[in-house]
Amino acid sequence: MSDEIQCGNINNEVDLFGVRVASVFVILATSMFGAFFPVLTRKSKFIHIPEAVFQFAKYFGSGVIIATAFIHLLSPATQELTAPCLGQDWQNYPYALGISMASVFAIFFAELFAFRWGTAKLAEIGKKPYDAHGHGLVGHSAHGPEAPPMETKAVDEESLTPSSEAESPLDSGIAQIIGIAILEFGVLFHSVIIGLTLAVDPQFKILFIVIIFHQMFEGLGLGSRLAYLDLPKEYRWAPYVGAALYGCTTPIGIAAGLGVRTTYNPNSTTASIVSGVLDSISSGILLYTGLVELLAHEFLFNPAMSKMSNKKLFFATAAMLFGAGIMALLGRWA
Template identity: 65%
Template sequence: MSDSSDLQCGATDNEISWFSLRVGSVFIILATSMSGALFPVLARKTKWIHVPKEVFEFAKYFGSGVIIATAFIHLLAPGFDELTSPCLSGIWGDYDWAPAIAMMAVFAVFLVELFAFRWGTAKLRALGVEGYDAHGHCAGPSGAMGAHGPEGTDSVGAPLSAGVARILPSEAELEAGDEHTMTETSGAAQILGVAILEFGVIFHSVIIGLTLAVDENFIQLFIVIIFHQMFEGLGLGARLAFLDLPRAYRWAPLIGCIAYGVVTPIGIAAGLGVRSTYNPGSATASIVSGVLDSTSAGVLLYTGLVELLAHEFLFNPVMTGASNGRVVYAVVCMLVGAGIMALLGRWA
């Protein structure tokens, strides 16, 4: 550990190299982030882009691995480093705050989803719609996506199994107003699920942008972040693409992609604006980034392990009835995504 006298724990007088390229990185990262996130959504929602079903399958499972690796390698590990910085003192040195904050985030997400699920099912039950899962696990014509899309069909809209079909409300159970409320509640539940996922990604992306704007090893970090943001965007976009939303929410996937695409460039621009004094290793920056990284890690861990892995492989009737070959293919795609993101953690 460096001597305390050598630490730069406050504002610094930075000498920024590659300034023109740093400015250009705002637009380059914007393009790569946006393209990674938008491609799955546009490919599935538009008729003029014809993408084979296998590509969507790969993107979906690859994205699950990316999200889980991002939580462990790109969020939780930096959270440990930032919240154990030698610049911090007092309460920050008395406890391992990174895992504690991540744990609190896991329980916070769980409680939000628990109460939202109970509220949605209670509302539908009051309308006389029994057995309907407002969380989206057993309804709708899209792929098995947990809170990020209904479970019960495969990714190209194969028919519901008989067991699942029996618990859905029949037409006789639905009046016009009730059906509207049901689809609105289901859409809101799916939006909540993917909003939680995006929440975990966005704060991390802002910090990445701030760091890239002032980091001394700019070229190496820039190259890695191009791939990092593109793969992370692909994982998020694959989830957004398979949302089965009512018409009122049809723009939500595009809004989610755009929000993801712009946050890192905004972070870079903000970092360039304070480039002469901003110090990522300062006490204040370490606390802010450490808390945000640890919180985001908890959010993505819950989303990745519960909503993606458990609901994709264990509770998805399509996957439980699939051939061994298809399951192995899905697992390999997921491990490839996790492996690539873990490898990128070697440099960023």
């Protein structure tokens, strides 16, 4: 009974209210900067950034995404779904891990069925299958240029009419947009939840500083993926929409938290279950994306990586580990 009363009480001592309101705009600015910087600078004709910077941001982002899945999603989900106020039934099984595993398989089967369906459709019109992840099939990667020059040349020599392009659902920007949308879907849940938490958390000062860096680094990770999308002209709006969505979610969460600060209890049974389930689902999405789509396809199945010099390979792996290390360190406070 005492646990239920404690979990049900609303005791949000929202001090520094003006600063909390200002945090909406500060987090908005840092999130937007992180997400838009790679997109705008890579596509700009006036701002010249060395390619090495973009490569660093891309691999740094891979590490950020993986660390976010483990440290910032799966760990808090486990704590939320084993909170004492949830009752003994929730203590008898690791629900957070089970939901995360189910999320991984859900993304896998969705991608598997989509690939098989798209390949069958392409076969009907006599086209070679498109591979969004660089498994040696003809096409461009959804996560960066992975095809070697000979394969790229083969694509260019193909005679593609406008009608055949329209009939090739995977030989277009749709597959790339779906891939990045899955990644962003996992990130957005997390962003809203940390916004709600920041709005009412008593340790506001420390959490605020940590979330500024957290959102900027996570934005750089997502933005570098958006910047490397190789989209047809009709889909070139997608990176900007993706960056804007990311930049808005945490500020929206903060604003919503401040709006319901007198009724919202982050330690309640309902809040623990909802945030725990969403964090678990998001962790599975980011685990699949980070380990399969990013690490495996960029380092193991990427033909260009096998021809890369040891110096460049060290640079790529060091950037990835640095991104993971920074985000893991931020998990000490948030």
